[in-house]
Amino acid sequence: MRQQAPPKLGIRGGTSNDQLRRYNLSMVMTLLHHASGCSRAELTQRTGLTRSTIAALVAELVDLGMAYEAEPETAVGRVGRPSLQVFPNPTIAAIAVAPDIDAITVGLVGLGGEVIRRIRFDTVRIQTVSETVNVVKAIVEGMRGEIESGYSIAGVGIAVPGLVNASDGRVLIAPHLGWRDAGLASAMSKVLNYPVYAGNDASLGAIAESLFGAGQDMNDLVYLNGSASGIGGGIIINGVPLRGTSGYAGELGHTLVNSHGIRCHCGRIGCLETEVNMSRLLEVLGLPRADQDELDIALGVSRDPAVLAEVRRQIDFLSEAISNFVNMFDPESVILGGFLGSLLTVGRERLAEAVNIRSMSSAGHEVVIQRASLKSKLMLVGAAELAFAGLLDDPAGYARGGR
Ligand SMILES: [Zn+2]
Numbered sequence: 596m597r598q599q600a601p602p603k604l605g606i607r608g609g610t611s612n613d614q615l616r617r618y619n620l621s622m623v624m625t626l627l628h629h630a631s632g633c634s635r636a637e638l639t640q641r642t643g644l645t646r647s648t649i650a651a652l653v654a655e656l657v658d659l660g661m662a663y664e665a666e667p668e669t670a671v672g673r674v675g676r677p678s679l680q681v682f683p684n685p686t687i688a689a690i691a692v693a694p695d696i697d698a699i700t701v702g703l704v705g706l707g708g709e710v711i712r713r714i715r716f717d718t719v720r721i722q723t724v725s726e727t728v729n730v731v732k733a734i735v736e737g738m739r740g741e742i743e744s745g746y747s748i749a750g751v752g753i754a755v756p757g758l759v760n761a762s763d764g765r766v767l768i769a770p771h772l773g774w775r776d777a778g779l780a781s782a783m784s785k786v787l788n789y790p791v792y793a794g795n796d797a798s799l800g801a802i803a804e805s806l807f808g809a810g811q812d813m814n815d816l817v818y819l820n821g822s823a824s825g826i827g828g829g830i831i832i833n834g835v836p837l838r839g840t841s842g843y844a845g846e847l848g849h850t851l852v853n854s855h856g857i858r859c860h861c862g863r864i865g866c867l868e869t870e871v872n873m874s875r876l877l878e879v880l881g882l883p884r885a886d887q888d889e890l891d892i893a894l895g896v897s898r899d900p901a902v903l904a905e906v907r908r909q910i911d912f913l914s915e916a917i918s919n920f921v922n923m924f925d926p927e928s929v930i931l932g933g934f935l936g937s938l939l940t941v942g943r944e945r946l947a948e949a950v951n952i953r954s955m956s957s958a959g960h961e962v963v964i965q966r967a968s969l970k971s972k973l974m975l976v977g978a979a980e981l982a983f984a985g986l987l988d989d990p991a992g993y994a995r996g997g998r
Pocket residue numbers: 848849850859860861862863866
């Protein structure tokens with residue numbers, strides 16, 4: 596599963612062995628990255644290629660500096676010689692950027708999905724595009740010594756809470772940030788001197804959870820993320836993110852849940868994100884702001900009737916929306932991130948029961964509603980996938996490109 600379209604299969608007419616080898620290299624490199632390493636036997640089994648082909652592909656990736664072989668750490672103390680594991684080279688890294696209304700987070704993410712560094716810059720007011728570019732530039736400058744001493748940067752990925760044109764990284768609109776028609780990726784690329792890609796934060800979150808988090812090994816899932824900026828979504832069908840004609844599919848926060856509700860910034864009445872809303876939760880809790888851990892604790896300990904009533908109200912609207920998504924997409928799992936995960940923790944039974952009663956497809960199987968597991972790493976891991984996509988598509992081309 597990948598963010599971009601899969602590499603073109605070179606096995607159609609007029610194919611050369613070289614194209615086939617490049618395709619196989621891409622498949623093995625992608626597996627290594629998403630599994631954070633595996634044995635040659637697993638690679639053989641998962642690709643359907645022969646052992647000798649896998650041996651040659653692994654040797655080439657090692658030769659290119661994209662992978663290495665080592666004994667797995669978990670094998671320490673076992674009797675007998677453990678079989679070697681193949682790992683992606685974690686010193687090939689991406690710079691990941693996640694701007695939001697209350698902070699700009701910048702991270703360094705290695706191949707294999709490990710977040711090596713995470714820097715959160717709290718902002719007192721919402722930053723413009725050029726202010727955001729300057730903040731990121733300053734943070735990356737601060738990391739320059741670490742980067743130059745140990746990493747090669749594949750590129751920069753930005754997770755934007757808004758609609759983004761994936762082909763040029765232009766932000767069409769990010770309503771909560773007040774950004775409109777902004778050339779974000781090109782402006783960032785100019786100051787950072789790396790290739791820069793941008794995408795919608797919730798779509799990237801869905802990809803990250805499906806590859807490295809709660810949705811691993813699931814082919815069909817619906818992901819919903821709740822942040823201070825509202826609710827976004829991502830849909831994975833048969834292992835592939837649903838993009839839509841322009842790449843804007845997944846605006847699940849603007850699903851109608853209350854025809855008598857209040858007006859949303861999108862112009863409609865009673866959208867999911869106006870009814871299920873983090874600021875309303877903070878208001879009844881009497882908190883000016885809260886990160887996810889603080890919100891979990893506050894909701895977990897509160898016995899205030901006003902808080903309990905608001906939680907029930909939000910869970911009921913959330914279950915209304917999730918039932919619709921289950922009916923539409925018949926997912927194996929619905930994954931809830933951000934404050935929606937906090938709501939799930941305090942109201943799991945009420946939510947699961949309502950969804951399973953209302954969903955038609957629950958007759959076939961009970962949909963698993965679970966909490967996103969990557970938490971604060973989520974957006975960074977998702978954004979990094981944008982930067983790694985080219986490398987995973989053509990590892991040999993990337994390595995020989997001199998990066
Ligand atoms: Zn709306």
